[in-house]
Amino acid sequence: MKRFKILLIFFLISDLAIINAQDDFETKLLNQFHKITSEEMMVWIEKLCSPEFNGRLTGTPEFIASAEWVAIKLKEWGVKPAGDEGDYFQWFDQPYTVVNDIGNLSLKITQSDGSVIIKNYNYPVEYYPGMNSGNGEVTAEVIYAGYGVSAPELNYDDYKGIDVKGKIVLVNRDVPYADTRNPEYKKWVGYCYHQYKLENAVKHGAAGFLYIDGASANPNILYAPSIIVCGIGTQPLSDIFAGLNTSNTELTTRIKKTFKPASFNTGKVMTIRANTTRHPEGKGCNVIGIIEGVDPKLKNEVIIIGGHLDAVGRAGKVVNGALDNASGVVDIMGAAKAMAQSGIQLKRSVMFLFFGGEENGLIGSRFYTQKPVFPKEKTITFINLDMVGNGTGLSVNASNPYKQLLTYFEEANSKYIHRQFRGSAPEPMEYYGRPRSDSFNFSSIGYRTMSIGTPGGYKRVFYHLPGDDPDAITIDIMEDVAKMIYVALTNMANDTTLTFK
Ligand SMILES: [Zn+2]
Known part of the structure; x- marks a missing residue:
């Protein structure tokens, strides 16, 4: 009996110890909470x-x-x-690039009487300076290059039939294949990266790169000193397509349906200016x-x-x-x-x-x-x-x-x-x-x-x-x-x- 009592007391104490420990835990937890x-x-x-x-x-x-x-x-x-x-x-x-000022994007508009006016766009809504852009200025014709993808194994090349040497390419984000949950997408995924698109433009000799990726800051893009980069918003995009009887939406919809590129020379001349300093260290x-x-x-x-x-x-x-x-x-x-x-x-x-x-x-x-x-x-x-x-x-x-x-x-x-x-x-x-x-x-x-x-x-x-x-x-x-x-x-x-x- 005595032994039983001792055991009982022992269990009570150890129970209390557990309850106390829990109280203690909760107190500490809430105190800091x-x-x-x-x-x-x-x-x-x-x-x-x-x-x-x-x-x-x-x-x-x-x-x-x-x-x-x-x-x-x-x-x-x-x-x-x-x-x-x-x-x-x-x-x-x-490595990183410092963008020293907002740069500039403008369009040359030739009027019916032959005179030329320059339309400047507004930062940050209408354009956004490319964050790894080369330093300098380029004035050239804008060439529409769809998604900027050259994928021979997929029998798809946005650069086929156009010459972009020294020109400004206009490129969409993503790829023609849209269903990211379909295993088929795996074939395209390597072509959807910003880095790739810029690299491909450089490879084809482009001097300027206009990216239809929403006008916003993005340091996740390739640095190449030879190319001036700029993100564009809706206004400059619609000005590029003005008088051309088509639009970027119409063309991308068609490309997605047919998997056939729709690249062409727009005849529009733009200037991109970027003021950047590269820091490879x-x-x-x-x-x-x-x-x-x-x-x-x-x-x-x-x-x-x-x-x-x-x-x-x-x-x-x-x-x-x-x-x-x-x-x-x-x-x-x-x-x-x-x-x-x-x-x-x-x-x-x-x-x-x-x-x-x-x-x-x-x-x-x-x-x-x-x-x-x-x-x-x-x-x-x-x-x-x-x-x-x-x-x-x-x-x-x-x-x-x-x-x-x-x-x-x-x-x-x-x-x-x-x-x-x-x-x-x-x-x-x-x-x-x-x-x-x-x-x-x-x-x-x-x-x-x-x-x-x-x-x-x-x-x-x-x-x-x-x-x-x-x-x-x-x-x-x-x-x-x-x-x-x-x-x-x-x-x-x-x-x-x-x-x-
Ligand atoms: Zn984040």
Whole structure:
């Protein structure tokens, strides 16, 4: 009997210990939860969008300064470095181009009496300076070259039958084959890249390149000193087609139907001027911080949360990249600070990964997957955040069969945040199109990959345009994203039942 009593007391005490430990965990969790504030996050957004960082174009000293600022913050909070040489950085080469002013685009119009007028277009709506353009000016006839594709094996060549030497080519984005979920698209995908299109124009001797890709900043384009590049909007495009009895829409529709090019000399003469300076010596980096797990076995497993730190820099006017993607960076920073300071020991390791070179063609994320800090097999998941700061709800996407990873986010929201939540775990859909986000570099080689979004955006989005400033952000949703990540990752890191076969 006495022995039974002792046992009973022992069980009671150990039960109490568990309850106390749970209380303690919850107290610590919530204590730090309430210290994640939109006020502090807004200060970080403003810092990232300040003139000091000049639009964070990867390769520039200003981008490196922004990377150093993030690293200083991580250090301040006790997040350890996990970069190449005991510091926070993983370096790679990243040549870049500085666009010194807005340049110019104009059309020569010959009137019925033979006199000539010059029509100048307006930046940034009617034209946008090419961000890796050669430096100089070209005046020449505009030659329409459809999609700018030469694919002999597909029996398709936009440059057949036209001579573009010394001329300006007018080229559409994408390829004639449109269904990116059809395996047939695989044959075309190599031809849809901006880099390829410019390279092909250079190969054919073009001196100017007008890109029908929406007039916006894009550093993900080939640099070739011999060609002057410019993105164009709808007005110059319709002026080029004026009097020609057809339009770009009509021609691209026909090309898509027949797979026959429709290239021709437009007879219109334009001038493109670009004022650029090339920097082949540029360096870019990822910033990597880690909270090491304490469990002797589980600490070798890692949960990675990441987003791109870089933006598109300055092409005439600065593009501060508040939504794209200071928002993702600051969400991660909010969670990182809370996790580092909560006093809760994590069993698994958690990595905070800030990419460079996303806007230059997903360079930093590819570099990480080629030189990972933890082996792929030990990575529980990679979670990507890109443009998460304009909205009213929360969404988390995880492909099957990783549905269970969603539950940490669902629970964090239903227990503490109470936003509208959409969790989706679609069957992995085959996609053969152009990779468009850092998560592609992880998912395409078999990492379990997730992404977080903020649906219900009601502010205007200035995608890759001047105006992507702190006031384009809804900071209250960002506070909740950071809180959700903080709670979900803390639980994921400590869940001993989470396993993958
Ligand atoms: Zn982005």
